Amino acid sequence: MEEPGLSRSAASTTVGGDFPELLGFCARVEALIAELLLLSDRAPLQFADRRFDSILFDFRYLDSPGDFESRVEGNIELEALEDQLRESCGSYMQRFFSLLDGAVTYHEELCNYLNDLQEGLYVHCTLDHVLENNCACQLLVESMALFGCMILLMEHKTSGLLRERLLVAHLRYERCFSYPNLERMCELCRRHVPSLATSASSGSSVFSPDIISIQKPEDLLRRFPFPEPVVDAVITCLRNGDVYNNIRFYPDPQHRTTALSLQGGHLYVLLFYSDDILHRGLAMREIVDRFFKDNWMVPIFLHFSVDLLVSWDAYKEAKLSLVSCLSPTSIRDISLQHYTKVTHFLADLDIHIHATNKDYVLDNSLSLLSVIRECNFTLRWLFLHRMTSDKKARDLVISVGSSQQVDEGTLLQLLLKTAKLEFEVKKLHVELLKTRESMWYEKRRDALECIKDLSQNYLGTWAASCKFKNKTLKDWLEHLSSELISLNYTSIGSCGRTIHRVLSTLKDIEMLHQIKESVQVKQGFSKIHKNLHDMIKTLNLNHEAINILSVITDAKYAWVYLTLFETLLKKNISQDPSETKFLHTVFLKFQSWLSAPLQRIKQCESPDLHCISTYYSSKFAAKIFAVLDVIPEILLKTSTAVDYVNIEQPTHLVNRINQEALQELMQMDQQLCQARHATKLCIISEGIGNMSSNFDDLVNLNLGGWLKKAIKKELAIQLERKLKCLSSYGDMESNLNSLSNFMVSQMQRMEFLEDVLHIDGSSIWQETFTTVLEQCAKKEFLELMACTQKSANAVKQLNNVYSPSTFFGGHELLGMRFFNLLELCVGQAGLACLDSLVHILIKHNMENTVKSLHSLVDPKRYEDLTKMDDTLGPPMSIPLMGWSSYKQMVKMLHSAWGQLVEKLATIGQLQLVRTLISFKLRSSCKIKANTITSAVEVLVSSLYMHKGVFEIGDEDETVRFFLHIIKEQQNFCGLFSPLQVIYISEDPPMFLTRLLSLFSISQLPRYVLDVHLGNLTSPLKGSTADFSAVIIGLGTILRQFDSFFMTQYIQFMVQYIRTAEAAFNATTDTPKGATPEAPKAVFWLMSLCKYMDISRDIVESCFPASALAILQS
Template sequence: DVLFLSGRNEGGRAMASPQCSGSESSGARDGDGDEGSEFLYPELLSFAGKAQALISELLIVSEGIPPAFHDRRFDPVLFDLRYLDRPDDFESRVNGDRELQALEDELHETCSAFLQRFFLLASGIVTYHEELLKYLSDLRDGRSMQYKLDKILESKHGQQLLTESLSFFGCLLLLMEHRMSGFLREKLLVAHLRYKHCSDVQNLENICKLCRLHPFSPSHPRQGHLVPFMIAIHKPEELFARFPFPKEVVDAVICRVRDDDLYSCLRHYPDPQHRAVALSSQAGCLYVLLLYSPEFLHNGFVMREIVDRFFRDCWVCPIFLYFSVDLSVSWDAYREAKMSLSSYLPLTFVRDRVQHNCTKVKELLSEIDLVISDGVLTKNYVFEKSHHLLSLVRTCNVLMRWFLLHKASIDKKLRETITSILTAQQIGDETFFFLLLKTCQLEFEMKRLYLQLLEGRDALWDESKHCASDRMKEISLFFSGSWASSFKMKNESLDVWFGKLMLEVKSLEYSRAGNSGRKICHIISLLKEVEQLYPVEENQQIRRNLSEVQQYLQDMLKALSIDNDAMSTFSTITDSVYAWSSIEVFIALLNKKIEQDSSVVLYLHCFFLKFRSLLDVPVSRITESKSSFLLSVPNYYTLEYLSRVREVLNNFPVMIFRLFNEDTSNNLQNFHLLSRIKIANLQDFSQSEKQYSLMEAVNKISIFSQGMLRMSTFLSFTDLDMKSFLESQMSNELSKQLEFKLKSFFISTIVGPEELELNMRKLAAHVLSQQHVMEHLQDLLHIHGNHIWDEVFTNILRRSAEEEVNDFIRRSHNATATRQQLNDLSRSQTFFGRLLHQMLQLTGPSRSMFIEPMSGWFDSEGRELLGLHFFDQLESCLGAEGMASLDSLLYHAIKVNLEHLLTGLRNLLDVDNLEKLCKVDMTLGPAASQPFLGWSPYKPMLNVVNTSCEPWVESFAIIGQLQLLRCMISLKLSSSRKVLNKQGMLSAFCSPFSSIYMRKDSPPFLSRCMSIVTISQLSHYVFDPHLSTLTCQVKKGILDFSPTIIGLGTFLKQFHPTYMVEYIQYMGQYVQAVAETAVIASEPQKRTIDPASELKKSTFWLMNFCKHMEIPKDLFDSCLPPSLFTVLQT
């Protein structure tokens, strides 16, 4: 299937848009071409293969030029060939300037590999010329014992290989000048020689000759103003003169190409009007060869003959693949050649030609529409109308070729003439695209049906021959008189004659097609004579048998007419590699058409199979010679081909998601059926409009699925795994849409609890709908939709969490960052950053209170700000993996805050403060002892701490706030541990309070310092018996009790357990001191504190601290006498 549409031919055509088979025998069974010609000229075949490999490498190198060589910044260290004359002068400029040396080092580091590849290419081209020059010189001088020039030129295969070996090298020169200017080539060569220090390399003189700047004329079109595939070089014969070949050989090849049908293509184009297209392959060769011998271009008689045969109505000529030249410009320097061409290019002729072709385009579009309509194109139709269909396909391709090539003409007058008429006729790129697309469909179906005819050809022959001989036998029996019938006609001569005729039919052989065909025609004529000479019309049975015999014989003729020659013709006339130059325009129109009509997807495989020859033609000689280049060279063309396929397929996910949006997904959800429905409401209940839109979307997506399945089947030669590619693209598109949607939520920096929950409900609904979309697409597109969803959503949430963690770490590295700056998420650009910012805003310790029995945060008016209901919604939206990612973010936020707190504490504990702490510690005595002086020793230190510990306490509260959020998340994740453990995401969900976030050395007097800070905060709280907690006396500036003690406990947890024990003992020491003060105090009016209240608060603080930090009860009991527990009960 692929080869039929590819335009590939056995003769190894390789010039621009090669269309024709290499020999007459390529498709005919009784041909007379070169027998085993591929083994006759291995040297020439090797030359042609090497040239194709060099052209491929040239295209690769020219597309990978480093940006530095187009950057004016590097001009001072990039030199032309003048460097080779005075290298010391140029080097001294660079060595004396530091900036230039830095540029030199950067250039050397980034471009060395490319420079090496360019040098190998240039060296390969020069070596190719030397080897081919030696071979041709030996051929000219008769030094070759095996081959003679005349013998090679007498052979079709020899003509092709010799012509291609010369013309391919010319294409190399033209393409190098076209794709890499002389300025660039000189800079590349000199840069390589400087960096490799290899100024004495072999063939350096010829390599310099290849890279030397080729002058251009100011009046000649610059390459930068042309389309990328149109070559326009001023005086190319001077470029060719640098690398000449033996003139006798070149002239002999030119004469042969002028007169012969080099690729045997004329038989595929019987219409004289199509002769220029039939000979276009060798026309490209001839253009290049004439540049080796420009004397022909100045010979008026020869050029009129050449133009009349090859360029009569085609002045834009492809020379290799889709690279073309405009002869109306390229031959400006050759007066005779230009005059010969101009005689066929008056504007009136061009105008008439364009108008005629425009009319034909419109007619062809209508005719193709009729042919490709449903039910028209069948096997019988293809067989009976094969000649007409081939003519239709041939004409379509010829017209497309003419327009696509000549619309890009460099000559301004000719181009404007063509464009103006196309505009007047309302024919544009879209029209040619439709013609191409419909022609592709027709060609694909014709080929598919004709292949079926070929496959059934032998069976049709055998069956028809068997049936025809059986009917002959029955007729023979009738005339023998032994056949039971009411009408008997005994005729021994007819009996014997039909018997012999039966044997004659049985003896027919399909392998001898010509002889068998003549015999069948003769037998049919004899049967018709028998019908006229003998009275057989009176017997219906005999007449029917004779009619059936003739029909079976006609079927045998049909079987004989089904041969590979038609396939060869079809392959030749459908080749469209020249149209690859317009592929960008076609791809844009194709994407636009698919958006308008999804059924176009069903014919994508036809469209891309049309350009299949792009993968075969440029490597045909490499394949034929079985060269080692076959392992690498085709990759360039395959990647180029696949890049265009992907360019179309990349838009499929966007279109699919646009078709199957959130509303469509909601329509697919099951709804509850009512037990009773009123007849009047039945029509509304059916939701016909929604069902119609749903079925329309499902149908279009099914078409996408079917089209991609066809592409997977018919483009299998590209090794493109369509299913994996589609899944990858669907994953990318889903990721883009989800990231956009997630970033659009929680944009406002200040929100209330109602708005936050409303946003969360909307987000959860959207996430659920997207998940349902992927579930349904899984069935429609045969992809792993659920797996894609899980992977994409999890990765997005992970990336969001990782980005926010990196921002936390980046801010923590700023030594001057304050606590507010460290936790400022108001400018976050990530989903988790914005979500966490709003959660922290609502649960801030200074504006909310965490009430443990209700597991939520409440404001001063008792309104819930954030609670279990919110975390239920959060879990339904993010899932277990998302909650785990959020937990990971909180973990790192706590870690950063703890490290920042520790750094601040170390800075605060200077020499003076340490001395004061030491005095207090000595005065109060060991942790397990009871202070002798009661409460009074705490006063001096409290006066110091009250003014300096506020940042610490705020940090404790922030850390505790984050810890409480982790606890709420851990509560939700407790049921998902098994799933998360399998994914390696399980962390300290069970008890965040026991997590170790950092491992640092503790500062001195840590436990004593923390106990004093705690004591300093007790005065800010009062005990609320209704809430059973400590609450603030004033609304502003006081931090919530629960997060503060949790933060303090978390901080102490990061160090050795003895610090936690000491802190509890110090607090127990303080409680006992306060209790003693309450008992012995005799003058209440002079007390600085209320001992009873202080005792209650300090004891409650210590109890809650031990509860949250999971301190053993025996430790707590050892620090407080049992009598103090009755204090809280009162």
């Protein structure tokens, strides 16, 4: 998805808060970073393709542009590459250019603002005022530090060569060499060339793309410096203060570096803008002691981190300060401290998770927050430092984990359980805050009832003889009751003091000797105590706990681990589908990855909010879908184990069941297994529902649409695998039976999933099945068009069946039974796809046949055929030379008839198959969709009635599209006759009708007219020659051209019939048993007219009465 570009000026002028200028700067720099990340993820492949190296230039082009342009000018190949690059990458280069312009403009305006600020040009604020104001100080720090982050990310994500090439290419194509900010933009894009010395201890890892490792970053950042007094003042503020007020969320001193981690990331960047702090040992020792004494992996923006052991390697004082705190022994001890807590945390989390409810959260709020804080502290340290770039440190940290049997799987379990507890505690806190007033009054009512019960039943006049009566205590309790009644929830301060006074009074009462000896009275007092304490806890409920949770549960630093844990999560889900029920809690833990880079943009109400949030949301959703990708496969695999309908044992038809067979008939084990599989499906459905409901306000996942697409994709893979498996072995009928059972089970499975997942399973099945069939048909079509080598799929098997040598072998190969079975497997859509493929085969064979007829008429045969036409005379006459002229010409072309028979027979067989398919389509549609079929018939009839009108409007695209759709529907419903279809549009061969008439005459001796069968049959035993296929193929050839050719062919054949009859009657020495040719020729011609649906008028005009009499005799 292509997001729109940034609107810098609008963001910069938006006013919000007490410091609108600083807020605008922060919003702009967050937008610039988002645009940089987006563009770096979508860098054009052309700039890495060596084919384009000849037209991609770096900054050397700016020194002598003429020399470089001369290489391209006049070179047709390079100019074509330039056009291709401009067309494909023009919009990307424009966005990159806008990013550069926005960055340099931002720096210029921010520097002007800072200079004005320190010079006191703003009446309402000065630099000291900004630094003293907590909110303003945060904005000032972010406006400077995030710009430095952007420069570091640009160097990290896009190489200097790529930046130079992008900028030069844009300048060349847009001819904007005089752009105002061009020099500063070139400075931003220029390659950073540090010294060749590198740290010997650094090594690459799988986390390298997310760890910024740039040598001499100060040289890169000082290309765009900030005023030194401002930098020094900001660094001093960061070194000594708590800019983000996070220390209050981490009361344990051991967590101090985590509390200041955000501040420490900004300080890391700003130190490179200072001239000497990195080289001052005392200052760096103070900084390390406060921010980095127990950690060296520092996130500076989202999940992008720096490794201080590598980054500070070139700064002696900084490295010494760091190493003094983080020696190998210290690293080992810190690692061991965190790893040993993991097992304890896992057990502790299980206890809290199983006990968590509203009362538990109300009673143990502080302890739950403490557990969550400790777990997150350990997770943060282990996640960050297991991905360090320093090889020795990384190996040391991982080796300690291995010794404690803590690996990625264990850390994932800790992450999952921590996220689950966080989610439950936060959700219950929110519910408690919503209902705290009603809960408070409920607790007060329970306390008053307990006091009343004690006063009346144990201490008052109603007290039984076994109880004691004490008028003073009764009055005292009634006084306490009146005090509780007077309490009002809105007066929180006075309520708290009153409740504490009541509790103190109750403790004094409990000290009485009589109270201590009465178990019932003591129990009553304990209930009152419990309700009063709950009232105090309810009064103390506020949003502070939610704020604490939002800070201590932040996990955006571990975003990269979602990719690392993807395989483990998929494996866990496959083994235990119940993992999906709480999978949403893991991703909710990373929601700060979405909110953090949008915080200032939202506050500023920038118009860039939509496009930037869309970018981050798409990245977030991609991570979720990458993990959920395994669910469709699990769904289909699990649903396969459910036996939907047992066709072989129709127990619903049994009228009587014997007692001995009842146990076997109940199939308890099988039903238990199916119930377990159905439970798994329901659990997965619940997990998907949780994921969808909890992300509604965060990311537009559209899990319903995604699940449909994913199931379609997985279902298509299984269908293709099944079709491929069936087409590779076995005979066609057994394969079709197997495929039919498979299709029925698939359809039932999708119907079952429809009820469980609340999706339209039947629609998904139909759409997927139709798509797979269309893709198979398209693949087959491409193979046919490319004339590829023979494959073993079903259509090619049908093509083998069409072979004239096997088509008429005494048993049915393709008939209605076969197509009934085929329809059960592939349905209407499959039959329609098969029909389209047979259409292609017919067209291909037609083209080859017409081509061979063209080549048959060479110059010599052209002369012979011309002479023969002259000899035979007009069709209505009898040749002077009689029958001998036909024999001579048939003999001359004898060598060509064999190939022509095969080709015409193939065409005829394909036409017969297509006729069967058309009949099956039409009959099925009449039964299953009679209304649609009738509507299509009416439309087609209407089109034929208005044929002339539509022919005039053929140039209209809408009309053409409408006609195309109607044609598709007509074919789908089988409302066409294949024998009337025009397959090719070519010029007819010369002497077409004469050649085909001679061919027909040459084939007549091969057949005998069987009066019992009413057909032409071959007298040779075992012959495979099929008369019907040949005559249909011949008629199809004639149908492709003007109707004149069909009429002329009939006339030529009638001329032959009259000539043959005359010759037969004139011969007196006819051998005994000889069959005259005239009746066979008449039957041949009448069969052609019947198959090709030739009108009766044409038949009567061409057939003389004598020819019909011959047939009748």
